Amino acid sequence: MLRLVLSRLVSLAVTLLFVSLAIFLILEVLPGDPAAIMLGTAAREDTLAALRQELGLDQPALLRYLEWIGGILHGDLGTSITYKMPVSTLVAERMAVTLPLSLLAILISTLLALPLGVAAAARRDGAVDRAVLVFSQLGVAVPNFWIGLIFILFFSTWLGWFPAGGFPGWENGVAPALQALLLPAVALALPQAAVLTRVTRSATLEVIGADFVRTARAKGVDRSATLRRHVVPNALIPVTTILGLQLSFFFGGAILVENVFNLPGLGRLAYQALNQRDLVVIKDIVLIFSGLVIVVNFLVDIGYAILDPRLRSRA
Amino acid sequence: MSKRFLAAALLLSVSFAPAYAAKTSLVVGMPIEPPGLDPTVAAPVAIREVTWANLYEGLVRIDRNGKVQPLLAKSWEISPDGLTYTFRLQEGVKFHDGTTFDSADVKFAFDRARAPTSTNAQKQIFAPIDAIETPDPQTVVIKLKETSGNFLYYLGWGDAVIVAPETAENNKANPVGTGPFKFKSWTRGDRVELTRNPDYWQKDKIKLDSVTFRFISDAQAQVAALRAGDVDAFPNLGAPELFTEFQKDKRFSAVAGNTEGEIVAGMNNAKKPFDDVRVRRALMHAIDRKALIEGAYSGFGQPIGSFFSPNNPAFVDMTSVIPYDTAKAKALLAEAGYGNGLSITIKSPQMAYASRSAELIAAMLSEVGVDMKIIPTEFPAKWIEEVFKNKDYDVTIVAHTEPLDIDIFARDNYYFNYKNDKFKALIAEAAKTTDEKARYAKYAEAQKILAEDVPALFLFQLPKLGVWNAKLKGMWENSPVPANDVTEVSWTE
Numbered sequence: 001m002l003r004l005v006l007s008r009l010v011s012l013a014v015t016l017l018f019v020s021l022a023i024f025l026i027l028e029v030l031p032g033d034p035a036a037i038m039l040g041t042a043a044r045e046d047t048l049a050a051l052r053q054e055l056g057l058d059q060p061a062l063l064r065y066l067e068w069i070g071g072i073l074h075g076d077l078g079t080s081i082t083y084k085m086p087v088s089t090l091v092a093e094r095m096a097v098t099l100p101l102s103l104l105a106i107l108i109s110t111l112l113a114l115p116l117g118v119a120a121a122a123r124r125d126g127a128v129d130r131a132v133l134v135f136s137q138l139g140v141a142v143p144n145f146w147i148g149l150i151f152i153l154f155f156s157t158w159l160g161w162f163p164a165g166g167f168p169g170w171e172n173g174v175a176p177a178l179q180a181l182l183l184p185a186v187a188l189a190l191p192q193a194a195v196l197t198r199v200t201r202s203a204t205l206e207v208i209g210a211d212f213v214r215t216a217r218a219k220g221v222d223r224s225a226t227l228r229r230h231v232v233p234n235a236l237i238p239v240t241t242i243l244g245l246q247l248s249f250f251f252g253g254a255i256l257v258e259n260v261f262n263l264p265g266l267g268r269l270a271y272q273a274l275n276q277r278d279l280v281v282i283k284d285i286v287l288i289f290s291g292l293v294i295v296v297n298f299l300v301d302i303g304y305a306i307l308d309p310r311l312r313s314r315a
Numbered sequence: 316m317s318k319r320f321l322a323a324a325l326l327l328s329v330s331f332a333p334a335y336a337a338k339t340s341l342v343v344g345m346p347i348e349p350p351g352l353d354p355t356v357a358a359p360v361a362i363r364e365v366t367w368a369n370l371y372e373g374l375v376r377i378d379r380n381g382k383v384q385p386l387l388a389k390s391w392e393i394s395p396d397g398l399t400y401t402f403r404l405q406e407g408v409k410f411h412d413g414t415t416f417d418s419a420d421v422k423f424a425f426d427r428a429r430a431p432t433s434t435n436a437q438k439q440i441f442a443p444i445d446a447i448e449t450p451d452p453q454t455v456v457i458k459l460k461e462t463s464g465n466f467l468y469y470l471g472w473g474d475a476v477i478v479a480p481e482t483a484e485n486n487k488a489n490p491v492g493t494g495p496f497k498f499k500s501w502t503r504g505d506r507v508e509l510t511r512n513p514d515y516w517q518k519d520k521i522k523l524d525s526v527t528f529r530f531i532s533d534a535q536a537q538v539a540a541l542r543a544g545d546v547d548a549f550p551n552l553g554a555p556e557l558f559t560e561f562q563k564d565k566r567f568s569a570v571a572g573n574t575e576g577e578i579v580a581g582m583n584n585a586k587k588p589f590d591d592v593r594v595r596r597a598l599m600h601a602i603d604r605k606a607l608i609e610g611a612y613s614g615f616g617q618p619i620g621s622f623f624s625p626n627n628p629a630f631v632d633m634t635s636v637i638p639y640d641t642a643k644a645k646a647l648l649a650e651a652g653y654g655n656g657l658s659i660t661i662k663s664p665q666m667a668y669a670s671r672s673a674e675l676i677a678a679m680l681s682e683v684g685v686d687m688k689i690i691p692t693e694f695p696a697k698w699i700e701e702v703f704k705n706k707d708y709d710v711t712i713v714a715h716t717e718p719l720d721i722d723i724f725a726r727d728n729y730y731f732n733y734k735n736d737k738f739k740a741l742i743a744e745a746a747k748t749t750d751e752k753a754r755y756a757k758y759a760e761a762q763k764i765l766a767e768d769v770p771a772l773f774l775f776q777l778p779k780l781g782v783w784n785a786k787l788k789g790m791w792e793n794s795p796v797p798a799n800d801v802t803e804v805s806w807t808e
């Protein structure tokens with residue numbers, strides 16, 4: 001187990017280093033001069049030069065890369081070009097929205113998908129199975145931002161139960177903050193829940209058909225106990241894989257949903273920074289997103305080992 | 316003890332305030348969040364839309380009709396030769412940090428803006444300044460190198476607001492000005508909150524206690540926020556197709572006004588075939604401005620035939636100089652040697668007005684045998700690089716939002732690659748002319764030259780589609796300067 005964790009950790013670090021280099025190189029060739037964007041079309045050449053110098057853009061590329069990586073290793077993410085404040089503060093502020101939003105969405109999606117998927121598989125072609133099939137078809141077909149718009153029209157504009165967007169901040173209480181996050185989280189969760197339901201259903205069906213399940217039933221274990229003790233734990237392995245993959249979709253999907261619900265999250269910060277060519281912020285956010293996905297995959301790998309004793313001995 | 320009692324009494328009076336007492340808070344929606352809150356070091360319009368006149372003040376201000384009015388300078392004299400401006404400053408003015416405003420602050424602000432290390436986006440405003448003298452705390456004397464007809468007007472812009480030496484460095488994140496509202500908080504990505512400045516020098520005029528600017532980029536979300544009452548006013552709604560619904564709704568005032576933004580399809584005048592005025596005129600003749608406005612902006616927006624804002628007193632309507640006439644367009648193209656057709660490209664940024672206009676223009680040009688291919692580009696980053704800096708384009712389309720910017724056609728090396736010595740001389744003369752009537756006449760002549768020479772296809776004035784609660788009064792209908800000036804706003808009940 002320890003060897004597994006260590007080898008995975010090393011590959012994690014190497015991957016991150018390559019990712020950082022890729023991000024830097026892509027931004028180097030991306031057209032757009034932050035100084036020209038900041039100062040507009042009326043700016044004079046000397047003014048532009050003054051700003052470029054102030055921003056350190058006149059330094060050679062290698063030096064800027066090393067400064068960036070060196071800063072990160074010391075916990076310094078640099079200063080945003082547009083906001084003129086530490087990126088770490090900006091990211092922390094935005095994480096306070098995106099992280100709870102994503103976690104809430106994962107929670108909703110999992111709580112919906114697992115029971116539905118198992119229930120559908122338990123009685124194949126039954127009424128529940130058919131209903132679940134319709135739900136998952138719809139969920140896969142409809143994009144999350146559209147669901148968001150419909151939610152706003154129905155729950156906010158028409159019923160007035162939820163704010164039409166925006167975020168009051170955690171400092172004004174947990175309840176209003178959760179209220180602002182609930183609709184976007186559901187909008188974000190539904191399409192992923194649909195995928196997860198299908199995976200859970202087919203994984204469960206596969207295990208139900210396995211020999212050991214028949215054996216258990218033959219030995220007199222009742223239906224629900226078989227499901228609980230033998231089927232679900234085995235079905236969880238492919239489900240965990242999909243859930244791990246979906247985490248990156250949650251962060252990506254957050255960009256669209258944050259825009260529709262006007263939430264000040266990390267996704268919108270990334271979008272805005274890209275538009276303004278706030279290179280410092282873009283580099284950091286892309287690295288953080290990549291880092292999160294890499295770390296999540298690492299955790300999923302470890303998760304397999306916990307869920308499946310067979311993997312532990314093999315490693 | 317008495318303080319606590321007072322606070323309790325205040326709290327009670329607030330919570331039991333009679334239902335008919337007028338509201339004193341305002342939530343204004345904006346499509347774009349400003350990058351920083353210092354208009355003296357960056358160009359974006361959004362910075363001015365939060366801070367101008369609300370947070371910072373200049374020596375003068377531009378009013379809702381585009382006229383120059385006294386502000387921090389209560390009066391001024393201009394010497395007969397037009398080279399010396401003597402400003403008398405308001406007394407008893409304080410910055411939000413409690414320091415006193417006087418002539419030294421004016422000198423500091425303007426010297427900072429024209430210094431070699433300055434990053435002021437409109438540094439040319441300060442170019443005519445030779446020296447700034449402060450004979451006493453209430454007097455500022457500005458000596459110019461050459462006369463400048465628009466000098467006072469420019470001093471009303473956001474780029475020329477007065478900032479204090481103690482705080483200027485931090486204004487981007489923690490702005491300190493002399494305005495009626497002071498900075499309270501900035502929840503990045505969501506809102507900027509301003510609160511009443513209790514020491515404001517003309518505080519009796521201000522009706523609001525707090526102003527919140529909320530940033531909502533998605534047009535659907537803007538409409539939802541207005542309908543749900545989360546936002547009281549959207550001075551510049553993003554979606555023209557949704558504006559008409561607000562016009563029918565009695566709860567809202569929906570006012571279509573003008574901005575300072577001229578939407579033009581700039582042409583690369585140094586490149587074939589755009590170096591031939593007959594081709595440029597032909598393309599202009601091929602465009603039905605009314606149909607374009609209908610399709611691209613739901614019918615809102617005033618057609619323009621030259622490059623001047625209808626808000627400006629010197630504006631002359633030039634749309635009839637080269638009217639929509641496809642027969643003439645074809646004839647001119649044939650005369651220029653393109654009777655058998657012409658293939659060109661347009662670099663069109665992602666803004667809805669631009670991409671929709673580009674499609675309509677392409678359709679109109681195909682009627683006269685011109686095949687225009689649309690190449691999408693990204694504004695501002697890619698556009699500035701490709702079109703503005705490298706001039707790697709045939710035709711492009713953007714709105715030029717700075718007020719009084721006709722001089723861009725006189726600038727060397729500007730992206731139009733347009734060279735007209737007569738026009739250049741005229742603009743230089745107009746800039747120096749201090750007599751208002753004479754200056755307006757020169758601007759009229761300059762507008763005529765552009766209308767006839769068509770260095771860019773002049774399309775329409777970007778409208779300002781304002782929607783706000785019907786009980787609000789004092790909102791600006793037009794924006795003669797980029798601003799959301801709420802200093803005269805109040806609730807009627």
